[in-house]
Each structure stands twice: as structure tokens, then as C-alpha cells.
Amino acid sequence: MKTDIILCGVGGQGILSIATIIGEAAMNENLYIKQAEVHGMSQRGGDVQSNLRISSTPIHSDLIAKGSADVIISMEPMEALRYLPYLKKDGWIITSATPFVNIPNYPDMAVIEADLAKLPHVISINIEQMAKDNGVPRSANVILLGAAQKALGIEYEKLEDAIRRVFGRKGEAIVEANIKALALGREAQK
């Protein structure tokens, strides 16, 4: 088993908590993990990404080579396209449909949608809205994770368990909200 994942978004959108859940699940499965993160200046509203690699055999490089990511999980639609050269030709993009506009020259959303539509495997979900509509407003990122579960190669129940361990400290209500968000994501990708 080997999955190369690019997690991306805008600084402050919480891509690292998705990484934490995947990492927790993978570690519990005794898989090898490498997860390169971005800290420092870029976090100030700039584009951020994390290379997450999980495998049943040892992993050497912390970085993913071009054309080899199995999946891009993006909290923002334009950011999903930024890392296109890293995606496998038959790889998956799981992205939020909601643009995060903090630059004056953000492209027309129709252009971004058309670029995404050209790719073979894209799941675009309005996660922010879905999270609000379902009473889990702070778990939009976990909806995205639920939608990406199949592409990750980690069993759904293992992600649930990981959520329980990661959020357990914060109380049952937060755990349940995230479990619900995960399920919403799974439904949305069907």
C-alpha cells in the first residue's frame, strides 16, 4: 500500500488538522509516514501545502515527485490547480468549491471550474455550506476528508477511530460533529 497525498489551501484554513487525522490513522495501522509541512512566513494568508506520504514499506523522500501524487485534497479550488504538475495522470482531486479571495487578481470562478472540469477525477464540494446546513460549521475540512477516504486507501472505520483519538480531549460533542462531517463527505462523493 502506498498513497502520496498533497494537502493544500490558504494559510489558516486548517489543512494540518486533516493531515493529523490521516497521520494518526496511518500510524495506528503501523504504516510508514512522511509529512512535509509549511511553517513560517507563508502561513500569513499565502498558499500553503503539505506533502503527506503513507506506505506499508519505508519512505525515503519527504517530498512527492512530479506526476506521482495519488490525490490532491484542497480547501480551495484554485489552490487545487496550483499543484497539478504533482498529480498522477489518473489521480484524484478532492476540493472545496468555495473560493478564498484575498488577492485582487483572483481568476473568474468559471475559469477555475472549467480547468477542473478538464481533469478526469474531480470531486468538488461546497463544504462550507454543507457544514453549516448540517450543524457542523467548524468541521468543513473533515467533510473533505470523508470525500477523500476512498482515494486515500485507508478504511473508513480507521479514520473514524483516528478522529476519536485526535479530538477525544476536546469532548464528545466535538468528536461527534467530526464523525458526522466524515459521513457527510462520504455521502457527497458517492
Add this chain to the structure above:
Amino acid sequence: MSKFAGIKQSNITRIMANKKLLLGDEAIALGAIHAGLSGVYAYPGTPSTEITEFIQNNPLAQERGIHSRWSTNEKTAMEAALGMSFMGKRALVCMKHVGLNVCADPFVNSGMTGVNGGVIVLVADDPSMHSSQDEQDSRFFGKFALIPTFEPSNQQEAYDMMARAFDYSEQQKLPVLMRVTTRMAHSRAVVEYVDEPRQQNALNYDAIAANWVLLPANARKRNDVVTAQQATLEEDAANSPYNIYVEGQNHKLGIIASGIGFNYVNECFPGGSPYPILKISQYPLPKKLVRRLMDECEEILIVEEGQPFIEDIVRGVADMKNVHGKLDGTLPRTGELTPDLVKKALGMELGECFDPCADVAPRPPALCQGCGHRDVYAALNEVLKEYENPRVFGDIGCYTLGFLPPFRAIHSCVDMGASITMAKGAADAGQWPAVAIIGDSTFTHSGMTGLLDAINENANITVIISDNLTTGMTGGQDSAGTNKFEAICRGLGLSEEHLKVVVPLPKNMPEITQIIRDEINYKGTSVIIPRRECMQTLQRHLKQKKAQK
């Protein structure tokens, strides 16, 4: 079985034992704690900050009373670590690469004094300059200061190396430089750790004054001793478990790979390398092992992250044509390594991939919405419109982003503290208005001495200390001078009439602009302190308050 195979084997058994998913920085921190650390001394700097933060929050470190409070700058950090070592205990100093410039004096001279308790100087280099102003490679500093240097290639090795480096430091009676790069510092992997952490050293009085008092007469003796020691250090590097000669069948090429360069090479050969590889993780460079590879192989490829440190030595003045790397363009001379660059250097085909999407716009970092620095720049720009050729000397921190639109407000940013001293030099040259803008943490790091220079000559400059009550850029660490800035300025001799404090908010714009205008027009040194909490730490503090309720 080769040494390399042995290491692979132990990685497999490790999976079942004590394990944690750790950043390279965190692995280093845990390794230090488990090696009997008594104090970490550091100034925040990306990508090294998380080491000290991990120690600050670690229960065992708290239980053991390990010193972990931030230092004012890297020089005070290094000197405090030497003091701890003098008393026999183990100390760790952490910094980013440019921090080593700041503490170059104690660092280089610690190579002369040597150590009593073990000292590790951990320096995190930042190739590609993700958060830095240059790409300097700290391995040169190790060589320059005659200090043995370690360079881990993965997180587990980083953890393991800490105990070994402390032991080695005490065995050789020298500090050890541990060099990592951004990708190693900020990447997570599963790390196995020991069951029983080593105890801390007891206080001892073994430090010999003649070694530590670097009077010329003493220092000459030490210089001979340390210089003579270099042969031993190189022999130790040749026998180091971290410097591994991996056999290969095909001798057309031999690869020297240091630090995380080793990982990228292995990534290119999932089934194992056909070529011999010399992995380097401990310096001085073991020339014996390099010569063996050169004797056995026709061509040599050197894969190292950073500047061509090994390559320069190997290539030599003979400029050997069979040696490839950054100096002959086989790998790029600048920027960090990637698996793709190494693949290309090995002459391998890159995989098929999508072209970059032309519609994606760059998204540069920016000052946070509501940030006080924004109001400072808005006011400053407003006032400076009234003058011909104003010059604003900037400094290192979030506010360096004031160079970018919409503010385009600063004309320089060189190193920590340079805003004040450059403004002074410009004023000496006849420039007016000469404005310095510096953050609170950068001011105490390296700005105070420059302000003393300015005040002593009553230089015609206006200094703005933009105080957000934290070290913001690195994520909101304590700032050494909080609540002391007026007292510091007065203590340096600044006149009371030209020390002004304002609250940078849009509603205060008339007051702030008038103060800036008045102080620019005053012929002498003045300091304006706009003070309002950083938005990042404010949000964190509000959250904590809410959680307590």
C-alpha cells in the same frame, strides 16, 4: 551484512515500540531531553522554532526543570549554553542559519575553549529561502570553527543523533554543530524513542580556567590542541555509524549524498541503487571514504542540500571533470533539492505529468487583517507623501511585508537590527527624512545597541518600534522586552520629549500622523512606539479565555 542493511533492519523492529509522529524539530527536541539535557537556549527563527517550543511543553522537561525560556538573541543563547556547559551540564542552542551569524563570536570561540558538559549547536538552514534572507550553509561554519558537524538524514536519525552528539561532545570536549535544513525540520515521520531517558549531568567543577580564559598565551595552546584534534575528528567521521558506504554493482557512477540528499537518491531507486553510495552525516568530511569511492567509480555525483560544501572539497583546484554536482550544473546551484532534480541529475526520465495550470494566480503572504503594522504603514505613508525622497529602513519580521503592495513602504531589510543603524548611516550621509521601522522583538534582539549609537550622536532619525507584544513572524513567542520599551529607550539616554507611544488603530490616524510628522521634523533622534497586540496571539488569548469559562 553491511552497516546500511543493519540500520534498515532496526527500522522495522522499531515500528512496534514507543513511537510518535514527530517533526524533525520535535525529534531533535525529544532526543535532547532523553539525552539528559539541562537547558535549551534559543531565539525563535524559522525553521528551528519548534525545537524550543516542544521542550517548553514537554512534561518530562518540565518535571526535570530543563531551562527553556527564550533568549534575547542567538549570541546570549550561545553564551548561556556555554555557561551551563562550564558547570558540567548538557546544553542545546537552537537557531536558524542567519542566527549563527549573530552568535558567530561565541560559536567560533567555543571551538577554542571547548566544553565541559556536552553542547549541541543546532542550526536549521533554509535552502530556497522559504522564510529567510539568504541560503547560507552552516557546514562552512563548522569547518571554519574546527567544530565537528552532524547532519541527520531523517527524523529517526535526528533523534538518535542527539544522544550520540552529546556523548561525542563530552568525549572530544568540543561543541557539536548539528545542521538540518527546512525539509528535515518541518517534516513529520514516525520516531521510536527510548524507554528510559538518561539522567541529567550533576554540577561539576572540572572546567579548567586555562582553557576558558582565552588570553593569547592560553588561546595559542588551545589552538594547537584543537587543530591537532582535527585528524581524530576526521578518523571518527570515517568510522561513524552515520557515514555509510553502500555497495553497488555498477561502478560507472558513485554517489556522495549528505543529509536528506540521501533520501532523494534512494527515492530514485526503489529496488536499491545499482551504484555505490557514500552517505555523509558526520564531518569533517572523511576523505578516506571519499577516496575509496573515487578509486572504485568512474564518475562521481554529489547530492547535498545547500551550498556545494562537499563538492568544493572533492573537486579541488584540479577541477576534476568526472565530479558532478552543483558546480557543473548537474544540479541547480541554488534552492532546495527535490526528488525530481535528483532524478534528472541521475539521467533518469521524469514521469509523465500535467502542465502547470496557467490560470492560477500567485498568492503571496500578507499582513493579517486588523494587524497593527498595517495602521503604522498607513500613517507613515500618509506623512511621507509630504516629503521629497524620504527613506524608510526596514527590519526582519512580519512588517517586512510592508515592502509589498498595498504599502510599498520600506526601502531596505538586511539583518536583525539593521533598520536603526542603517537609518543612522543614511542620516550621517545627509539623508532626511531617515525613518527606521523595527518590531519589538527584533529591537531587543539587535536594535538596542544601534539606538545607543544614534542617541549618543543625536542622529537625525525617527525610529518606529512597532510593538505587537510578541515575536509574531515565528508564531507568537514571548518577546524579551515586553512592557520595558519606554524604560529601555530612556535608559539608553533618549530625551523624554521625543519618546512617544501611540495605539495603531484607524480611529487614531490624525494623532499618529501628527506625531510622526513632528518627530521627523525634529532634528535629532526620536522613538515612536505604536503598541497593539498581534492579531494571531489576540485570537489565541481570546480562545484560551473562552475555554476557561
